[in-house]
Amino acid sequence: MQPFTANTATSTVIVTGTLMIRDIPKRAGGSFKVGKLSTHIGQFEVKNPELDQYEAGTYSGNFCIDKIYPSHYVAGGKIVIEMRAVLSCFVLAGFDEDTGEVENSIEVDPIDEETSTVTVTPVTTVVEAAEDVAPASGDAAPVADDDASASDNDAADTDDTKAVMSVEEERVFREQQMDKDTFGEFYPLGAEVKLDVTVGRTKLRAQCDRLKSLGYKFVAARQVWVKAD
Structure with a gap:
């Protein structure tokens, strides 16, 4: 054990x-x-x-x-x-x-x-920092090339056409992306999963909830999650 x-x-x-x-x-x-x-x-x-x-x-x-x-x-x-x-x-x-x-x-x-002990950085600090790096009034903003923009839009339209998915495919894709974000290095999940308990309470709970929804059960004696048959 x-x-x-x-x-x-x-x-x-x-x-x-x-x-x-x-x-x-x-x-x-x-x-x-x-x-x-x-x-x-x-x-x-x-x-x-x-x-x-x-x-x-x-x-x-x-x-x-x-x-x-x-x-x-x-x-x-x-x-x-x-x-x-x-x-x-x-x-x-x-x-x-x-x-x-x-x-x-x-x-x-x-x-x-x-x-309750977390210190939040005021938003005004970020805004002031952004103003410091703003371009001078004499600097001209870059002008977009119409031909290049049209070409990019055509390419995007072509990619969108190729990437059209069914409702079920989109659902599966979204779940896979969510699982990648939730489990990180543990994704794709195997038959057994041993979580890293140092990732933080919030993420650990999210991982536990997701494993339960996928049919995994925690085996306390071994401290691993096992996929139900």
């Missing part, structure tokens, strides 16, 4: 325990996954991006804790303080669909936590 591995840890504690993964629905649609790790050294919240690949339930095994730190967020008019653990690897030994008794807590999507 191969372990999941993420960033290399400088100081790692390996413990035996259980990781309870819950599926949290969002008001705007969709859902996200969070985990609670129970070990002999304590209980910790887990917000690793790769949890979005897993089905909700309780997983037992050995877990590599890379970092433990206090964290907090505001939700529903309350400040929630929790101890979080970052897992750098884990080897799963068992799975139970039952998540047991779950306290009624308020969870915030980790993506929302990450985006």
